Amino acid sequence: MRKFGGPTMRKSQGGLSLIEVLVVLVLVSMIAVLMMQGVGQLLASYSVVQRVQHASSQTMLRQQWFRDVVSGVVASRSSKRAFTGSADAFSGYSLTPLVRADGIAAPFSLSLVEVDGLVQLQYEEGGEAEELSMPWSILELDVLGQRFAYRNTAGQWLTDWPDESSPREKIPRQIALLGSEGELLLSASLSLSYQSVTDFQND
Numbered sequence: 518m519r520k521f522g523g524p525t526m527r528k529s530q531g532g533l534s535l536i537e538v539l540v541v542l543v544l545v546s547m548i549a550v551l552m553m554q555g556v557g558q559l560l561a562s563y564s565v566v567q568r569v570q571h572a573s574s575q576t577m578l579r580q581q582w583f584r585d586v587v588s589g590v591v592a593s594r595s596s597k598r599a600f601t602g603s604a605d606a607f608s609g610y611s612l613t614p615l616v617r618a619d620g621i622a623a624p625f626s627l628s629l630v631e632v633d634g635l636v637q638l639q640y641e642e643g644g645e646a647e648e649l650s651m652p653w654s655i656l657e658l659d660v661l662g663q664r665f666a667y668r669n670t671a672g673q674w675l676t677d678w679p680d681e682s683s684p685r686e687k688i689p690r691q692i693a694l695l696g697s698e699g700e701l702l703l704s705a706s707l708s709l710s711y712q713s714v715t716d717f718q719n720d
Contacts (some may be wrong), residue, residue, distance in 0.1 A: 579638075579655045580703060582615055583627070583694075586640070587705035589613030592687030598624075600688045602678035603666040605629045607692065612709070616642045616650075628652075629663055636663055638694070648706050662697030 532683035533541070589612035593599055600609035606628035614623040624643035629636055630652075638656035667678045669691035674693075680686050 551616075576656075582640070582655050583638070583703050584705040585613050586611050586615060586625060586627070586709065587692050588708045589619070590688050590707050591709060594687075602665060602667050602692070604676050604690070607665055607667075607678065609688065613642060614642050615640065615655075628666075631661065635659055636661055656703075660697055664695055666693045667691070668693070668697055693700070 521659045564678050579637045585677075590600060591598075591612055593610060600608050601607065606626060608624070608626035609645075610622040611625050612622055614621075614625055618621045626641045628639050628641075629639075630639050636658040638655040638658070639652040640655045641652045644651055664676070666674045666676060667680075668691040669676050669680045669683055669686055670690055671683070675689075678689055688707055688709070693701055693706065695706075696702050
């Protein structure tokens with residue numbers, strides 16, 4: 518009987534089949550989509566962080582403005598230059614004003630003013646004629662009911678200044694801005710003497 522030889526083996530050709538190419542394309546597309554989603558989330562998170570940092574830096578700057586002005590408040594014997602304070606405003610002379618150069622006592626006032634349902638902490642500063650300029654807001658609060666408080670040398674907090682029980686104290690030792698529930702929002706200590714100085718008593 519005639520015998521036939523075994524089937525000839527074809528050499529496998531190199532390359533990928535169509536199905537393999539499609540699988541690779543699907544995988545690459547899925548990876549690209551995941552990467553784009555990750556990059557988008559990263560950019561969104563970075564944008565949020567930037568906004569929060571900017572808002573925080575602005576808030577810290579305005580709080581520092583408050584502390585700078587208050588820390589330089591000067592005690593005066595003159596009734597015209599005396600420091601006065603109430604629950605919603607205080608005024609006096611400061612050696613560290615926001616506009617004029619430091620070292621020259623300038624009249625100023627800080628007041629709580631309601632504007633469009635918000636409470637603004639408005640600052641005014643006097644010029645050479647000692648007339649207060651147009652007020653500008655250095656802080657906005659979204660809750661009503663804030664008030665100022667003044668601490669004397671005995672550690673008592675008062676709602677008005679001057680302290681009738683201690684007429685020698687021309688300025689308080691500390692000024693605080695309290696929230697509607699009594700929480701501390703801002704605070705600044707007065708670094709100068711609470712008694713009037715001899716070279717600051719002009720009428």
